[in-house]
Amino acid sequence: MTTSASAVLVFLAAAVLIISLRSHRRFRLPPGPKGVPFFGNVFDLPKSQEWLTYAEWSKQYGSDIIYLNFVGTPVIVINSAKHATELFGKRSAIYSDRSRFVMVNELMGWEFDFAFMGYNDRWRELRRMFHKEFNAQAILKYQLRMTQEVQAILHRFVERPNDFMDHLRHLAGSIILFVTYGIKPLPKDDPHLKAADNALRGLVAATHAGAHLVDFIPALKYIPSWFPGAGFKRQAAEWCKATMNMRDEPFAAVKKSMSTGSTPVSIVSSLLTEAECVKDRERQEEAIRDMAGTAYSGGADTTVSALGTFLLAMVLHPEVQRKAQAEIDRVIGHDRLPTFEDEQDLPYITAVMREVLRWRPIAPLGRAILHDESVFKDPDSFNPDRFLTKEGTLDADSASHVDFVFGFARRACPGRFIGISSVWLTIATILTAFDVDAPTDEHGSKIMPSGEYTSGLAMYPVPFQCTFKPRSAQMETIISDAAQKEEEFLLDIRGKV
Structure with a gap:
């Protein structure tokens, strides 16, 4: 081994020891797994779906707040809406900062994205x-363009x-x-x-x-x-x-x-x-470049996660799909696609969207909060009715709880308004245009998805298949007309540039 390599190893060993010693301060900490010297709980983390492990630790140690130690770095895991609201909402001036994120910010170049910035x-x-x-x-002012984009994409689901x-x-x-x-x-x-x-x-x-x-x-x-x-x-x-x-x-x-x-x-x-x-x-x-890059990175990923979950839910819960389509048929009819002007008259569609966001949250580390049994009864079931009153209108109290998916107070996602709008319209449009179902095998049996998810900053259903059947011959024509209008729009754009 070269002298420089040996020096680096000695330096790193000293750094680990110093960081570990610094962490042993004399103050009361929440409960959590014991860990090992120097490395703490690094080896306790699962390779995937770590949010499930955090929730299990919460039950195991009888606390909604869990303490972990990652090589001397203290990590607090909060597993309830009550404590998250108290710390991140009421005490946001204290808890609105960010960790250093060395890999992401300093080595991968994401320091431009204010989602990863410190509070400064x-x-x-x-x-x-x-x-x-x-x-x-x-x-x-973007609603018309969002509507055109959503309608223009429908023919691809058929093709x-x-x-x-x-x-x-x-x-x-x-x-x-x-x-x-x-x-x-x-x-x-x-x-x-x-x-x-x-x-x-x-x-x-x-x-x-x-x-x-x-x-x-x-x-x-x-x-x-x-x-x-x-x-x-x-x-x-x-x-x-x-x-x-x-x-x-x-x-x-x-x-x-x-x-x-x-x-x-x-x-x-x-x-x-x-x-x-x-x-x-x-x-x-x-600043404009960095703000735009933040918008682009956030909008291009989270919406896909939510819509992937929506399609999975429709395949697994056809009874929800039928109820949603009954509302659409009653309000919209069969001769057009929905617009944002229909939103107030489609409360069940809004409830479906909210349940999609809650059931399998885009950011999986928020799962425990959105599956808090003290807030959401039978949290693992997909049940849009939890967001409705007995009269079928939207329940304002329960609706506020799903906002947790976007974070808290000063760190709440500022792009949530355009995200919610595009997800709502896509859900309403797909349910108006198609019957979504699982495909069948050569024996006529349905090939049902596993319902499992990937791990990461945003989570997605593991790959599965589904079919998109236009709900009528008239809807086939409407889908084709929307694709043609998009072609004309593209030609117009290219002619101006």
């Missing part, structure tokens, strides 16, 4: 800008039903890409959507709890990439390229099109026009 002036600046463009009132998750990714990416940058992606193999997909795959992998020791021993980030055991640095470098491509390429495309006077109106183009009069223009453009 830069975070406040970007969140303020984001909220201005994506608050509940601001997104109303290639086995690729439905790809269709959902294209839909989610199309909405946020057009709203944020004014870019209409290609129908297939769009480079911007590919860049986002590559970046988000890396992010999901890197944020698995305990995935990288460098998050608990930051000094590891300084070891050379060629050093044995430093594969995480080589992987981070690849992921960083994807992250920068996702953030920079669509922003650069908008700036280029603005210089030729051929850009469609978008959030970025409008903000860049305003920035021309700002004194510190370069810094303002950087």
